Amino acid sequence: MVSAAAAAATAAAARLRFHHPRCVAMLQACGSMVELLQLQAQMLRNGLFFDDPFAAGKMLEFCVRGVGNLHYAWKLFEQMTTRDTFAWNTLIQGHAASPSPGPALRLFARMAGGAARPNSYTYTFVLKACASLRATEEGEQVHGSMTKLGVDLEVFPANALISMYSACGRIELGRRMFDTCAAKDVVTWNAMVSGYLSCGFLDCARKLFEEMPEKGIVSWNAMINGYTAGGDIAAARDLFDLMHQRDTETWNTMIAGYAKCGRLDAARELFERMPTRNVVSWSTMISACAQGGRPREALVLFEQMQGQAVRPNWAAVVSLLSACGCLGALDQGRRIHWHVESNKMRVDSILGTALIDMYAKCGCIDGAAEVFSSLPCKDVFSWTAMIGGLAVNGHGERALELFRRMLADGVRPNAVTFVGVLCACSHLGRVALARRYFDSMSAVHGIKPQAEHYGCLVDALGRAGRLAEAATLVEAAPAAAAGRVLWATLLGACWIHGDVETGEAAADRLTELDHDDGGAYVLLSNIYAAKGRWDDARRLRADMRSRGLHKCPGRSSIEVSGATHEFYAGDRSHPRAEEIERMLEEMGSRLKLLGYAPNTSPVLFDIDEEEKEEAVSRHSERLAIAFGLLANPKGSPIRVVKNLRVCGDCHTVAKLVSSAFARDIILRDRNIFHHFRDGSCSCKDYW
DNA sequence: GTAGGGTTAG
Numbered sequence: 001m002v003s004a005a006a007a008a009a010t011a012a013a014a015r016l017r018f019h020h021p022r023c024v025a026m027l028q029a030c031g032s033m034v035e036l037l038q039l040q041a042q043m044l045r046n047g048l049f050f051d052d053p054f055a056a057g058k059m060l061e062f063c064v065r066g067v068g069n070l071h072y073a074w075k076l077f078e079q080m081t082t083r084d085t086f087a088w089n090t091l092i093q094g095h096a097a098s099p100s101p102g103p104a105l106r107l108f109a110r111m112a113g114g115a116a117r118p119n120s121y122t123y124t125f126v127l128k129a130c131a132s133l134r135a136t137e138e139g140e141q142v143h144g145s146m147t148k149l150g151v152d153l154e155v156f157p158a159n160a161l162i163s164m165y166s167a168c169g170r171i172e173l174g175r176r177m178f179d180t181c182a183a184k185d186v187v188t189w190n191a192m193v194s195g196y197l198s199c200g201f202l203d204c205a206r207k208l209f210e211e212m213p214e215k216g217i218v219s220w221n222a223m224i225n226g227y228t229a230g231g232d233i234a235a236a237r238d239l240f241d242l243m244h245q246r247d248t249e250t251w252n253t254m255i256a257g258y259a260k261c262g263r264l265d266a267a268r269e270l271f272e273r274m275p276t277r278n279v280v281s282w283s284t285m286i287s288a289c290a291q292g293g294r295p296r297e298a299l300v301l302f303e304q305m306q307g308q309a310v311r312p313n314w315a316a317v318v319s320l321l322s323a324c325g326c327l328g329a330l331d332q333g334r335r336i337h338w339h340v341e342s343n344k345m346r347v348d349s350i351l352g353t354a355l356i357d358m359y360a361k362c363g364c365i366d367g368a369a370e371v372f373s374s375l376p377c378k379d380v381f382s383w384t385a386m387i388g389g390l391a392v393n394g395h396g397e398r399a400l401e402l403f404r405r406m407l408a409d410g411v412r413p414n415a416v417t418f419v420g421v422l423c424a425c426s427h428l429g430r431v432a433l434a435r436r437y438f439d440s441m442s443a444v445h446g447i448k449p450q451a452e453h454y455g456c457l458v459d460a461l462g463r464a465g466r467l468a469e470a471a472t473l474v475e476a477a478p479a480a481a482a483g484r485v486l487w488a489t490l491l492g493a494c495w496i497h498g499d500v501e502t503g504e505a506a507a508d509r510l511t512e513l514d515h516d517d518g519g520a521y522v523l524l525s526n527i528y529a530a531k532g533r534w535d536d537a538r539r540l541r542a543d544m545r546s547r548g549l550h551k552c553p554g555r556s557s558i559e560v561s562g563a564t565h566e567f568y569a570g571d572r573s574h575p576r577a578e579e580i581e582r583m584l585e586e587m588g589s590r591l592k593l594l595g596y597a598p599n600t601s602p603v604l605f606d607i608d609e610e611e612k613e614e615a616v617s618r619h620s621e622r623l624a625i626a627f628g629l630l631a632n633p634k635g636s637p638i639r640v641v642k643n644l645r646v647c648g649d650c651h652t653v654a655k656l657v658s659s660a661f662a663r664d665i666i667l668r669d670r671n672i673f674h675h676f677r678d679g680s681c682s683c684k685d686y687w
Numbered sequence: 688g689t690a691g692g693g694t695t696a697g
Binding site: 054057058061065085086089090093119120121122123124125127128155156157158159160162163185186187188189190191192193194195197216217218219220221222223224225226247248249250251252253254255256259278279280281282283284285286287288313314315316317318319321322349350351352353354355356357379381382384385 | 689690692695
């Protein structure tokens with residue numbers, strides 16, 4: 001006679017046999033959160049979710065590893081009646097691999113009170129969490145319980161221990177582990193070599209590398225990366241050349257190494273030679289160009305990458321945004337932002353900051369502010385990008401307000417934050433406040449002022465016309481901060497105020513520091529010319545010519561429907577040069593009606609062919625504005641980026657054009673933004 | 688049924 005309970009159990013087992021394989025198969029075919037929810041509903045209805053820990057565990061696994069939804073994984077986990085070790089492991093690993101692994105440790109602690117026992121999988125996951133949290137103490141406790149269980153000498157957990165200790169900077173404990181464990185495999189060796197490398201012990205790493213019984217590609221890659229991080233690119237390349245087999249990461253590592261030490265051409269050469277490129281290869285090369293001052297090349301690479309159907313990932317997007325920022329390529333930047341949103345990419349503080357920076361550098365402060373306010377977690381970098389963005393875009397008050405909010409939020413400012421703060425003070429003409437913030441840097445925040453900070457202060461004094469004080473400040477700057485940037489800032493202020501005497505002194509010092517600074521000669525000669533001292537101006541130009549010096553050529557770019565157009569001073573190479581010419585004439589006649597007379601003082605003397613090109617009426621920014629007027633839709637803003645400071649006459653012209661043509665002009669020069677509207681500029685005529 | 692070591696990223 002069969003008992004009722006036994007009959008029920010048999011029936012349940014039969015149901016399981018029927019459902020279980022089907023359920024697992026369906027989970028394997030499951031592709032989205034929606035399908036997951038449907039499947040769970042079905043499993044709840046037929047009782048499988050509660051009766052079958054295996055099926056429930058599979059579901060949890062899919063939720064964590066398949067769709068990466070930790071939030072819902074918790075819900076599933078809490079609903080499960082039987083949580084086996086697998087279920088705990090899955091949730092722990094999900095957190096260990098996430099950007100905030102804290103809950104992994106708490107889950108592990110909670111696990112100790114329950115029925116499921118940790119196994120060697122559990123320990124590798126928990127140790128991973130300790131490693132990324134740099135939680136040495138917790139790591140050691142975990143090690144202790146592993147020893148009790150006897151799993152600490154198994155190869156997987158032992159490797160995890162070595163990695164954990166070296167991530168926590170306790171390389172000696174890692175080495176002790178390495179020496180203790182008998183079951184070593186190639187990963188054990190690699191973990192130890194990498195540990196030495198990340199702790200900066202290159203020689204120990206190399207010694208161990210040489211002793212390795214078998215070296216895998218990963219071992220070589222780790223060494224190459226260690227050398228590039230340590231700045232020894234030659235040693236890295238030697239290893240690279242010695243390798244019999246390389247994988248894509250080998251190439252990527254070497255390319256990144258060249259990029260890090262500024263050897264862009266070498267990086268590019270390897271990039272061209274490598275047999276297969278993955279998304280990291282592209283991102284590496286794109287970021288190398290973006291950071292190495294070749295942003296245009298970065299965007300071209302992006303196009304090629306898309307042509308090969310490689311989708312930009314998070315890192316590529318961050319680099320691309322930085323390239324767009326450099327170029328002031330707003331349309332491109334917006335498109336990438338759109339890509340981020342439509343692909344639901346994780347906008348963390350890094351990507352958020354990249355977006356803020358891109359918008360701010362494109363003069364689109366509303367876009368920057370929108371991203372900033374929507375950022376769930378803001379760190380010092382995001383605050384700094386926003387404060388600096390507001391400051392250079394002529395919103396000094398808002399920048400200072402934001403800085404106060406940042407301090408109130410308990411975020412500690414860094415040196416870059418103060419560049420933004422001081423810049424804001426300078427543009428507001430608040431010299432005393434600038435001084436106070438400057439003094440607070442070391443007194444309150446423990447940050448030593450650098451050249452940039454002195455520069456802002458010089459700028460503030462210069463704007464206020466207090467050039468003598470500014471000169472004293474430059475003289476008094478400590479050696480570490482003093483340098484050509486400071487003198488150049490002072491010279492710029494003298495140029496704006498037409499102060500010959502201080503300007504001469506500044507130019508003298510500047511050419512002492514850098515004999516080949518053509519820019520200093522030009523600036524000083526312009527100061528002379530503006531004062532009518534033609535002989536001095538001419539003498540300086542001749543001197544410059546005889547020494548073969550050139551001023552860095554003026555270059556302006558403008559984005560028209562996604563493509564950037566670049567203009568040099570006197571440039572006639574643009575395909576629409578004739579139309580541009582006509583537009584320049586049109587600008588001239590409309591401005592004349594407004595009473596404009598060109599100030600051509602910089603070019604009234606000693607004109608040779610080259611200088612004719614520099615005639616103010618053909619400055620690069622003016623060509624770009626003319627092109628913007630004819631190529632951009634009526635009423636839309638004209639956005640120009642110039643590599644040097646905007647010239648005074650072009651500044652006047654831009655102001656007048658903004659009213660005569662009813663167009664906003666946003667011109668980014670080397671220092672700040674000029675938002676021209678209705679005949680005036682956000683910089684209040686000082687820059 | 689689950690794992691580890693090496694590459695990009697403000």
